Amino acid sequence: MVHEGFLSFGVGSLSAVTRGKKVVLYTGMRSLRRSLLLFLSVTGAACGAAPSPAEPSRLVVFIGADGATPEVIDELRSAGRLPNFEKLIRTGTYGKMQSLAARRILEEDDTRRYASPILWTTIATGKVPEKHGIRDFVLPIRGTASVWMGSEEEPAHTELTLPELVGREPLTLRLRLHSYRPIGEQTVRLTLNGTELPPLSVPVRWSELSVPIPEGVLRPVLNDLAFTFSKQAIPAEQGDSTDRRRLACELGGLSVVDANGNVVYSMDPVNDRFSLGHGFYMPEGQLTEVQSVHWRALPMWSLLGNLGHPVGIIGYWGTWPAYEVNGFLVSSRMGLRDRRDSERVTWPPELGERLEPLAPGQAELEDLLKKLHYADCEPPLLEDKTGVQKILLQDEFYYRIARELVPTMDRGLLTVYFRSIDLASHVALHWRHGADLPPGCAETVRGIVDQAYVQVDAWIGGILEILPPDATVVVVSDHGEQPVPGGGHHAPYGIFLAKGEGIRVGEAFQAATVLDVAPTVLHLFGAPIPLDMDGKLLPQIFESDWLASHPPDYADIDTSFSSDEDATAEGNEEILEQLKALGYIQ
Numbered sequence: 001m002v003h004e005g006f007l008s009f010g011v012g013s014l015s016a017v018t019r020g021k022k023v024v025l026y027t028g029m030r031s032l033r034r035s036l037l038l039f040l041s042v043t044g045a046a047c048g049a050a051p052s053p054a055e056p057s058r059l060v061v062f063i064g065a066d067g068a069t070p071e072v073i074d075e076l077r078s079a080g081r082l083p084n085f086e087k088l089i090r091t092g093t094y095g096k097m098q099s100l101a102a103r104r105i106l107e108e109d110d111t112r113r114y115a116s117p118i119l120w121t122t123i124a125t126g127k128v129p130e131k132h133g134i135r136d137f138v139l140p141i142r143g144t145a146s147v148w149m150g151s152e153e154e155p156a157h158t159e160l161t162l163p164e165l166v167g168r169e170p171l172t173l174r175l176r177l178h179s180y181r182p183i184g185e186q187t188v189r190l191t192l193n194g195t196e197l198p199p200l201s202v203p204v205r206w207s208e209l210s211v212p213i214p215e216g217v218l219r220p221v222l223n224d225l226a227f228t229f230s231k232q233a234i235p236a237e238q239g240d241s242t243d244r245r246r247l248a249c250e251l252g253g254l255s256v257v258d259a260n261g262n263v264v265y266s267m268d269p270v271n272d273r274f275s276l277g278h279g280f281y282m283p284e285g286q287l288t289e290v291q292s293v294h295w296r297a298l299p300m301w302s303l304l305g306n307l308g309h310p311v312g313i314i315g316y317w318g319t320w321p322a323y324e325v326n327g328f329l330v331s332s333r334m335g336l337r338d339r340r341d342s343e344r345v346t347w348p349p350e351l352g353e354r355l356e357p358l359a360p361g362q363a364e365l366e367d368l369l370k371k372l373h374y375a376d377c378e379p380p381l382l383e384d385k386t387g388v389q390k391i392l393l394q395d396e397f398y399y400r401i402a403r404e405l406v407p408t409m410d411r412g413l414l415t416v417y418f419r420s421i422d423l424a425s426h427v428a429l430h431w432r433h434g435a436d437l438p439p440g441c442a443e444t445v446r447g448i449v450d451q452a453y454v455q456v457d458a459w460i461g462g463i464l465e466i467l468p469p470d471a472t473v474v475v476v477s478d479h480g481e482q483p484v485p486g487g488g489h490h491a492p493y494g495i496f497l498a499k500g501e502g503i504r505v506g507e508a509f510q511a512a513t514v515l516d517v518a519p520t521v522l523h524l525f526g527a528p529i530p531l532d533m534d535g536k537l538l539p540q541i542f543e544s545d546w547l548a549s550h551p552p553d554y555a556d557i558d559t560s561f562s563s564d565e566d567a568t569a570e571g572n573e574e575i576l577e578q579l580k581a582l583g584y585i586q
């Protein structure tokens, strides 16, 4: 059990800091940003005048095609329907890429924990979800929820693990908790590494309680903390059920402070619930979509920006609220809702306003719905799936933003994200595979999924045509899709496709995972690969001569990140509604 928040204390120069209330994932040079701002004031002018602090460099366009499935791509490209995928595959290297926990996806077990935001965060950070902190589709808002403590044993007890704390003594444990209401005030005994601490008297009201940690109790490794309760109860509303939980207390927060009152460790039991030990019951609280403040690891664009490479991020999962980068960031909320209502939709902040006129309108939506066969049902297929329309508009918007901003970069990393394939597959993949059509739907509805691929291919083509010929292009998906009754669901293999200098041509490869994307992209820039990433470089995608003259450089860099800022509920309702409409959450 590792607490990343704690381990990121005292990090080095590549790690994040927070400044005021703003998340800053980039702490490097400012001159590059000035050149972008200069560009922003000269409409349509190509910039590219950035200084060159890091060599070698190249322009890498990184396209995320959520849910793109190797089998479908192969089928459609051999039918000549994906000319741009075909061109990239012919001039580069292409293979299946294993999603996280492929077996769990195959077994349809606990699939939400391997949903898109989790996987895209892994792709950007090269880390497992336990490290990057995004472990669900939606996450509780800090301070709005708490966890229940108790267990079936008599007396009930709970256990959790604290990180290494030796060297910071004397320390005090602080707890925010209250005793379960029906059972009243109670004495709770705490045991740290087997040594009993002074007992706590826990009232029914929420209280901040402190316990000094006696000298010599802490271990130079992880520390085991156990609570034993003097009273426990079966919740009244479940007294006649088979639920034998003996709830005793509710925990709202836990921290460790030093003699000067500095917090040396703090845990939010709700956000950190996956690392809680025995005797904790999952909380309920106010939920939000994944936000940038939830990330516990630096994305590849922050690492590259810190090395002086310009970066541009368009629509990547979980990037709202936008934060400072060495270039621009169009956050995941830019396309999702009425942009004017959300704060910090872009970095730099004024970029949002400039991009606003590019947003497609109703007429373009109608065109897309027709082109993609969503309009071929009467009554309309989409009445209860309003999220579909929003996502089509979002993808079209991100495409236009990419067309607008690609010319501002002549090197560095630019990412664009498209969700239409994932969406079409969730909604309609079963019809592609022969499921009965709903009454009133034309046979063409079976083509919804294929048309989504054709559309994403066209968007990719529109980006390729404005790229310099030596640009490197990477296209990845976070998982594939397989038909299930009622639509489609995640399948264990997505795609990895790359073409550019040093990359093999015409050889399919295997054995890539979503963890390997970030290390491999870093290496395209000659950037050191942090040893704390779980993924590895994919040597099989490179020409052997190029790899011999560009050996990977691994470095002991701490890329953990922790934001002081809390997630917010602002604008949440519409997003949660949309996720519900699409069946992503209950």
Ligand SMILES: [Zn+2]
Pocket: 066, 067, 115, 116, 117, 422, 478, 479
């Ligand atoms: Zn996905």
